[in-house]
Amino acid sequence: VSTAPHAGRTARERARAELTREIKEEARRQLSVSGADGLSLRAVARSLGMVSSALYRYFPSRDNLLTALIIDAYNAVGAAAEAAAGAAAEAAAGGPAGGPAGGAAGGAASGDACGRWAAACRAVRGWALANPHEYALIYGSPVPGYQAPADTVGPAARVPLAFLSVLRDAAEHGVLDAGGASGGAGGAGGAAGGAGGAGAEVGGRLAEQAAVLAEATGAALPPGVLVRAVIAWTQLFGMISFELFGQLVGSFEPADDLFEHAIALMLGLVGLTGTGGPGG
Amino acid sequence: VSTAPHAGRTARERARAELTREIKEEARRQLSVSGADGLSLRAVARSLGMVSSALYRYFPSRDNLLTALIIDAYNAVGAAAEAAAGAAAEAAAGGPAGGPAGGAAGGAASGDACGRWAAACRAVRGWALANPHEYALIYGSPVPGYQAPADTVGPAARVPLAFLSVLRDAAEHGVLDAGGASGGAGGAGGAAGGAGGAGAEVGGRLAEQAAVLAEATGAALPPGVLVRAVIAWTQLFGMISFELFGQLVGSFEPADDLFEHAIALMLGLVGLTGTGGPGG
DNA sequence: TGTACATCAGTGAACGCGCGTTCACTGATGTAC
DNA sequence: TGTACATCAGTGAACGCGCGTTCACTGATGTAC
Numbered sequence: 001v002s003t004a005p006h007a008g009r010t011a012r013e014r015a016r017a018e019l020t021r022e023i024k025e026e027a028r029r030q031l032s033v034s035g036a037d038g039l040s041l042r043a044v045a046r047s048l049g050m051v052s053s054a055l056y057r058y059f060p061s062r063d064n065l066l067t068a069l070i071i072d073a074y075n076a077v078g079a080a081a082e083a084a085a086g087a088a089a090e091a092a093a094g095g096p097a098g099g100p101a102g103g104a105a106g107g108a109a110s111g112d113a114c115g116r117w118a119a120a121c122r123a124v125r126g127w128a129l130a131n132p133h134e135y136a137l138i139y140g141s142p143v144p145g146y147q148a149p150a151d152t153v154g155p156a157a158r159v160p161l162a163f164l165s166v167l168r169d170a171a172e173h174g175v176l177d178a179g180g181a182s183g184g185a186g187g188a189g190g191a192a193g194g195a196g197g198a199g200a201e202v203g204g205r206l207a208e209q210a211a212v213l214a215e216a217t218g219a220a221l222p223p224g225v226l227v228r229a230v231i232a233w234t235q236l237f238g239m240i241s242f243e244l245f246g247q248l249v250g251s252f253e254p255a256d257d258l259f260e261h262a263i264a265l266m267l268g269l270v271g272l273t274g275t276g277g278p279g280g
Numbered sequence: 281v282s283t284a285p286h287a288g289r290t291a292r293e294r295a296r297a298e299l300t301r302e303i304k305e306e307a308r309r310q311l312s313v314s315g316a317d318g319l320s321l322r323a324v325a326r327s328l329g330m331v332s333s334a335l336y337r338y339f340p341s342r343d344n345l346l347t348a349l350i351i352d353a354y355n356a357v358g359a360a361a362e363a364a365a366g367a368a369a370e371a372a373a374g375g376p377a378g379g380p381a382g383g384a385a386g387g388a389a390s391g392d393a394c395g396r397w398a399a400a401c402r403a404v405r406g407w408a409l410a411n412p413h414e415y416a417l418i419y420g421s422p423v424p425g426y427q428a429p430a431d432t433v434g435p436a437a438r439v440p441l442a443f444l445s446v447l448r449d450a451a452e453h454g455v456l457d458a459g460g461a462s463g464g465a466g467g468a469g470g471a472a473g474g475a476g477g478a479g480a481e482v483g484g485r486l487a488e489q490a491a492v493l494a495e496a497t498g499a500a501l502p503p504g505v506l507v508r509a510v511i512a513w514t515q516l517f518g519m520i521s522f523e524l525f526g527q528l529v530g531s532f533e534p535a536d537d538l539f540e541h542a543i544a545l546m547l548g549l550v551g552l553t554g555t556g557g558p559g560g
Numbered sequence: 561t562g563t564a565c566a567t568c569a570g571t572g573a574a575c576g577c578g579c580g581t582t583c584a585c586t587g588a589t590g591t592a593c
Numbered sequence: 594t595g596t597a598c599a600t601c602a603g604t605g606a607a608c609g610c611g612c613g614t615t616c617a618c619t620g621a622t623g624t625a626c
Contacts, residue, residue, distance in 0.1 A: 010589080010590065011589070011590090012588095012589060012590070012600090012601070012602085015589095015602085016601095016602085019602095033424070034424050034425065035317070035421070035423070035424030035425075037315070037317035037318070037424075038317070038424055038425075040578080040579065040580085041579085041580065041581090042578075042579065042580080043578090043579095050602095050603070050604090051603070051604055051605065052579090052580080052581090053581080053582080053583090053603080053604075053605080053606095054602070054603045054604075056580095056581075056582090057601080057602055057603075058602095061580080061581085062579095062580065062581095136421035136422075137421075139521075139525070139527070140420050140421025140525070141315070141416035141417075141420025141421050141525060142416075142525055142526060143315070144313070144314050144315030144317075144318055145314065145315075145318075148526075153530075156527075202541065204537065205537050206532075206537035206538060206541060209531065209532050209537070209538070212531070213531050213532070216531075227538065227541055228545070230531070230532060230538065231515070231519070231538070231541070231542045231545060234515065234518040234519040234521075234522045234542075235511070235514065235515045235518055235519075236518070237518050237521070237522065237527075238514040238515055238516070238517050238518015238519065238521065238522075239511070239514040239515075239518065241419075241514075241517070241518065241521060242514045242517065242518075245419070245420070245421060245422055246422060246428075247419070247436075247517075250433070251489065251492070251493050251496075251510070252486075252489050252493070252510060257484065257485050257486035257489070258486060258489070258507065258510065258511070261482065261486060261507055261511070262511045262514075265508070265511060265549065269545065290622080290623065291622070291623090292567090292568070292569085292621095292622060292623070295569085295622095296568095296569085299569090320611080320612065320613085321612085321613065321614090322611075322612065322613080323611090323612095330569095330570070330571090331570070331571055331572065332612090332613080332614090333570080333571075333572080333573095333614080333615080333616085334569070334570045334571075336613095336614075336615090337568080337569055337570075338569095341613080341614085342612095342613065342614095
């Protein structure tokens with residue numbers, strides 16, 4: 001029983017794992033040049049010095065390789081969000097001391113709910129800016145003719161679940177403002193259209209959907225909080241997408257300050273204002 | 281001087297205009313099947329019963345046809361937003377009476393700023409749901425290797441300008457809450473990261489960017505309002521993109537109620553609460 | 561009104577390219593006795 | 594330790610396909626006198 005990283009694996013198994021990784025790496029590289037539709041098995045094989053048919057020993061089809069890349073991407077951004085939210089929490093609780101622990105994703109130092117939420121936002125954006133084509137692969141327009149298999153929904157849920165965990169913790173510590181105070185209080189929205197009602201109150205089908213979501217995620221949060229969290233979630237990705245896809249070119253580019261401002265507003269939206277101050 | 285629709289145009293000119301339109305129509309149809317990368321001149325020509333080289337009399341290249349589709353799409357969604365915002369305004373001002381005027385896009389009936397903003401939001405979403413592949417073409421991941429020419433920026437600006445016009449009118453009528461009261465007031469956001477400061481105040485580079493934007497658009501609005509308007513704009517498209525691109529599948533689908541709720545919150549964000557009541 | 565010429569739309573063949581996937585094969589790696 | 598067999602990775606050729614773009618051409622439409 002050796003301590004080598006490849007203990008207990010035959011040369012064949014090691015070679016297979018390594019080549020599988022290299023294929024995906026090369027595919028990712030090509031993704032950034034030609035996009036998802038331009039991803040070509042032949043080109044990947046060529047770059048790896050193999051013949052194209054050899055790839056079929058590793059991935060049964062092009063779509064299968066694409067799926068692997070999608071799952072990897074969801075897991076990568078999900079892990080980044082979880083690490084940022086979790087690391088910030090540990091830092092505040094006086095967690096694993098010493099060493100360069102934690103702050104891998106954005107330098108969040110305060111473990112309050114505000115800091116965790118903000119850190120997760122920055123982590124997602126940071127990952128997106130560092131891996132724009134993988135971001136486009138999972139959050140951009142769907143690849144036509146490609147149907148994402150069920151294996152992707154688990155990894156895809158990691159980011160939203162990371163955000164929900166922050167809210168759940170805040171609620172447990174009694175620092176979550178569940179009343180929807182700061183969001184869109186006051187006068188009437190939705191003048192026409194029937195749904196939406198006359199204020200920020202959540203009812204009807206929307207409340208049902210929120211209840212289903214609460215059940216599915218195990219997040220015991222009031223419907224209003226869940227709905228605002230989902231809206232904040234769409235807000236986050238809306239801003240990142242506009243930044244990456246070039247809609248902000250010529251106005252709010254670079255978007256760092258706009259993003260920070262949006263985070264501050266988002267905290268009010270989800271009911272996290274006043275939980276812990278700055279200066280972590 | 282006849283009153284015929286084709287007055288003063290030769291048969292050749294008429295045929296050319298008509299075929300140009302038909303080519304774009306067929307290209308749009310193919311867009312919805314195979315996406316932007318799958319758009320093929322040969323396939324378009326085939327569907328039209330022509331030989332592929334004939335298309336080069338109408339569009340000098342595939343990219344050129346794509347550009348035409350992009351410009352058309354921006355103009356279509358821009359016109360929808362303008363009509364919704366404008367029609368709502370006219371209806372309130374007692375504009376063009378009689379006939380089925382105006383409410384083409386979402387049934388906005390009250391001409392207050394709230395109603396106009398909400399109507400514009402619904403118009404954009406309505407257009408997106410009706411033309412998902414054109415939406416993906418302009419707001420989805422960029423087509424790799426395709427560089428949008430300068431002709432697209434004008435049409436692309438129509439939607440944001442429509443929203444800005446609502447805010448400008450509201451400001452002129454003194455019904456715009458420019459203080460950022462409801463957005464993300466209260467405690468501290470941006471615990472770390474330097475930028476963003478300790479509240480919802482806009483300063484530094486962000487204020488500069490807002491000033492540049494105000495200059496460019498001629499919208500004499502305070503920087504804080506502009507920044508929140510831009511954030512609301514990204515929010516709107518973030519939600520539509522998630523709905524169209526399948527991120528809401530299994531939770532908040534159909535998203536009508538969620539969307540209406542988001543509009544209500546958005547009105548608070550941009551400072552339009554309390555401008556005119558419901559029941560237009 | 562009629563003729564001579566210029567303009568333009570559409571044809572058909574071709575160039576050169578890349579793609580995903582299959583298949584019979586060689587040779588290396590692993591395993592059972 | 595050594596041999597016989599099974600497993601598997603990678604090869605090279607091929608199938609059948611579609612693509613964007615060019616080019617010399619025919620024939621119809623428009624224009625000037």
